[in-house]
Amino acid sequence: MEAIRHFSDPMVSLTTVASVKWPSGPVCPRCESKRLSFLQTRLMWKCLDCKKQFSVKVGTIFEDSPIPLDKWLCAMWMLANCKNGVSSYEIARDLKVTQKTAWFMLQRLRHAMHTGSINKMTGEIEADETFVGGKARNMHMGKRIEKIHGRGPHGKAVVFGLLERKTGKAVTCVVDGRKKHHLHAEVTANVEPGSMLYTDALKSYEGLRDYEHKVIDHAEAYVDGAVHTNKMENFWSLLKRAIKGTYVSVEPFHLFRYLDEQTFRYNERKGNDCDRFKLVLGSVTGKRLTWDLLTSQEAG
Numbered sequence: 541m542e543a544i545r546h547f548s549d550p551m552v553s554l555t556t557v558a559s560v561k562w563p564s565g566p567v568c569p570r571c572e573s574k575r576l577s578f579l580q581t582r583l584m585w586k587c588l589d590c591k592k593q594f595s596v597k598v599g600t601i602f603e604d605s606p607i608p609l610d611k612w613l614c615a616m617w618m619l620a621n622c623k624n625g626v627s628s629y630e631i632a633r634d635l636k637v638t639q640k641t642a643w644f645m646l647q648r649l650r651h652a653m654h655t656g657s658i659n660k661m662t663g664e665i666e667a668d669e670t671f672v673g674g675k676a677r678n679m680h681m682g683k684r685i686e687k688i689h690g691r692g693p694h695g696k697a698v699v700f701g702l703l704e705r706k707t708g709k710a711v712t713c714v715v716d717g718r719k720k721h722h723l724h725a726e727v728t729a730n731v732e733p734g735s736m737l738y739t740d741a742l743k744s745y746e747g748l749r750d751y752e753h754k755v756i757d758h759a760e761a762y763v764d765g766a767v768h769t770n771k772m773e774n775f776w777s778l779l780k781r782a783i784k785g786t787y788v789s790v791e792p793f794h795l796f797r798y799l800d801e802q803t804f805r806y807n808e809r810k811g812n813d814c815d816r817f818k819l820v821l822g823s824v825t826g827k828r829l830t831w832d833l834l835t836s837q838e839a840g
């Protein structure tokens with residue numbers, strides 16, 4: 541509610557985005573001139589060199605969306621800071637938009653939260669996988685076994701995660717299965733060779749030759765000194781709580797967006813509300829993503 545009040549002043553919303561988008565002052569998007577005049581009544585700038593008029597939304601995710609900036613910023617604040625996430629119904633009610641609009645806004649913001657790290661993980665890393673979705677409890681035994689071993693059209697999705705102990709940051713993704721080639725590909729893509737990997741006794745983790753690899757067999761114990769995957773397990777329980785508590789159910793196709801969201805909040809858990817908000821805002825204004833492009837990605 542405080543965020544809604546704060547951003548309802550159009551000048552506040554504008555300066556918030558402008559300060560992140562142009563840390564050293566506004567620049568003309570056409571000719572890069574900094575000789576500008578601000579049109580107070582239209583909340584736009586006019587370039588004194590090429591005469592172009594532009595708003596703070598230019599070149600951002602907000603540019604071709606009809607949703608006003610203050611609503612975007614409120615939704616961003618809520619998603620970045622509500623521990624278990626926020627549903628499209630809550631956004632719709634609080635910001636007075638339709639549930640469909642709220643849902644699209646949240647998908648855009650989750651995309652912005654997906655910040656693939658440039659650096660590979662090093663040091664001690666926990667790797668683990670889990671199943672998300674479905675209702676294995678209510679099924680007959682045969683069906684249940686089928687679901688746990690394979691992945692039928694109604695089966696659970698397999699989510700894979702890596703956690704770097706020294707930074708406490710995680711990388712997660714939805715994988716097509718939990719065979720050797722599925723999991724090895726993710727380890728190789730995200731972890732520096734020579735690092736120490738901790739996994740459970742799942743056979744698929746065998747043969748990762750470029751890494752030191754220690755296994756904790758959960759049939760025997762959950763912890764053996766440093767050999768455990770407890771931090772990754774903790775991440776799974778937070779993820780499942782958020783999905784169950786806030787979203788009720790998530791269609792498998794959209795699962796990766798919720799993963800991005802949860803991973804972002806987890807990785808930035810040490811920062812405060814403002815830090816997290818600014819990080820999302822930074823990626824929204826930094827990426828030259830248009831509404832059309834995002835919508836076509838969504839469709840694809």
Ligand SMILES: [Zn+2]
Binds near residue numbers: 568
């Ligand atoms: Zn210009």
